[in-house]
Amino acid sequence: MSAASPIERGARALCELDGNPPGATMDAKPLWQNYLPEVRAVLTAIREPDAAMQAAAAVIGGFHGYYGDDPLSRQDAADVWRVMVDAALAEETQ
Numbered sequence: 652m653s654a655a656s657p658i659e660r661g662a663r664a665l666c667e668l669d670g671n672p673p674g675a676t677m678d679a680k681p682l683w684q685n686y687l688p689e690v691r692a693v694l695t696a697i698r699e700p701d702a703a704m705q706a707a708a709a710v711i712g713g714f715h716g717y718y719g720d721d722p723l724s725r726q727d728a729a730d731v732w733r734v735m736v737d738a739a740l741a742e743e744t745q
Contacts, residue, residue, distance in 0.1 A: 656742045659683070661690035694740055700732045708732065 655663070666683035667673060675682040700708075708728030709720045717724060 657739045658687060658690050658694070658742055661693070662686040665689055691740060694736050698733055698736045700729050704732065705729050 663673070663683040663686075665686040666675065671682050677685070702725075705725040705728045706720050708731070709724035710718065712718070712724055712728050712731075714724040714727040
Protein backbone atom coordinates (compact mmCIF):
# COMPACT_ATOMS: atom_id res chain seq x y z
CA MET A 652 0.00 0.00 0.00
CA SER A 653 1.41 3.39 -0.94
CA ALA A 654 1.56 6.35 1.39
CA ALA A 655 -1.31 8.79 1.20
CA SER A 656 -0.67 11.95 -0.80
CA PRO A 657 -0.51 15.32 0.98
CA ILE A 658 -3.93 16.16 -0.48
CA GLU A 659 -5.46 12.95 0.84
CA ARG A 660 -3.88 13.50 4.28
CA GLY A 661 -5.29 17.03 4.32
CA ALA A 662 -8.76 15.85 3.30
CA ARG A 663 -8.72 13.15 5.97
CA ALA A 664 -7.64 15.69 8.59
CA LEU A 665 -10.45 18.10 7.64
CA CYS A 666 -12.96 15.26 7.68
CA GLU A 667 -11.89 14.28 11.20
CA LEU A 668 -11.82 17.93 12.29
CA ASP A 669 -15.51 18.06 11.39
CA GLY A 670 -16.07 15.24 13.88
CA ASN A 671 -16.26 12.33 11.46
CA PRO A 672 -14.58 9.03 12.35
CA PRO A 673 -11.57 8.04 10.21
CA GLY A 674 -13.41 5.34 8.25
CA ALA A 675 -16.66 7.24 7.67
CA THR A 676 -18.39 6.66 4.34
CA MET A 677 -21.32 8.16 2.47
CA ASP A 678 -22.94 6.40 -0.47
CA ALA A 679 -20.19 3.75 -0.27
CA LYS A 680 -17.52 6.43 -0.80
CA PRO A 681 -14.98 7.50 1.83
CA LEU A 682 -16.33 10.71 3.38
CA TRP A 683 -12.89 12.34 3.38
CA GLN A 684 -13.10 12.56 -0.42
CA ASN A 685 -15.75 15.27 -0.01
CA TYR A 686 -13.03 17.50 1.47
CA LEU A 687 -10.67 17.35 -1.52
CA PRO A 688 -11.88 20.66 -3.01
CA GLU A 689 -11.18 22.47 0.26
CA VAL A 690 -7.66 21.08 0.49
CA ARG A 691 -6.94 22.02 -3.12
CA ALA A 692 -8.29 25.53 -2.46
CA VAL A 693 -5.96 25.96 0.52
CA LEU A 694 -2.92 24.74 -1.39
CA THR A 695 -3.76 27.04 -4.28
CA ALA A 696 -4.13 29.95 -1.86
CA ILE A 697 -0.72 29.33 -0.27
CA ARG A 698 1.14 28.60 -3.50
CA GLU A 699 3.03 31.88 -3.21
CA PRO A 700 5.35 31.87 -0.19
CA ASP A 701 5.64 35.00 1.92
CA ALA A 702 8.91 36.75 2.76
CA ALA A 703 9.31 34.92 6.08
CA MET A 704 8.95 31.52 4.38
CA GLN A 705 11.46 32.48 1.69
CA ALA A 706 13.98 33.74 4.24
CA ALA A 707 13.65 30.62 6.40
CA ALA A 708 14.23 28.31 3.44
CA ALA A 709 17.03 30.45 2.01
CA VAL A 710 19.06 30.13 5.21
CA ILE A 711 18.97 26.32 5.24
CA GLY A 712 18.72 25.68 1.51
CA GLY A 713 22.31 25.91 0.41
CA PHE A 714 21.28 27.46 -2.88
CA HIS A 715 24.26 28.55 -5.00
CA GLY A 716 26.55 26.87 -2.44
CA TYR A 717 25.64 29.55 0.08
CA TYR A 718 23.75 29.03 3.31
CA GLY A 719 22.34 32.44 4.07
CA ASP A 720 19.56 34.86 3.37
CA ASP A 721 20.11 36.64 0.07
CA PRO A 722 17.76 37.59 -2.78
CA LEU A 723 18.85 34.76 -5.11
CA SER A 724 18.43 32.13 -2.42
CA ARG A 725 15.03 33.56 -1.50
CA GLN A 726 13.92 33.32 -5.12
CA ASP A 727 15.19 29.74 -5.42
CA ALA A 728 13.41 28.82 -2.19
CA ALA A 729 10.19 30.33 -3.53
CA ASP A 730 10.58 28.41 -6.79
CA VAL A 731 11.06 25.13 -4.90
CA TRP A 732 7.98 25.81 -2.77
CA ARG A 733 5.83 26.54 -5.83
CA VAL A 734 7.02 23.39 -7.60
CA MET A 735 6.24 21.31 -4.53
CA VAL A 736 2.73 22.77 -4.19
CA ASP A 737 2.13 22.27 -7.92
CA ALA A 738 3.22 18.63 -7.61
CA ALA A 739 0.82 18.09 -4.71
CA LEU A 740 -2.02 19.68 -6.67
CA ALA A 741 -1.24 17.50 -9.70
CA GLU A 742 -1.53 14.25 -7.74
CA GLU A 743 -4.63 12.20 -8.31
CA THR A 744 -6.25 10.92 -5.15
CA GLN A 745 -8.16 7.65 -5.16
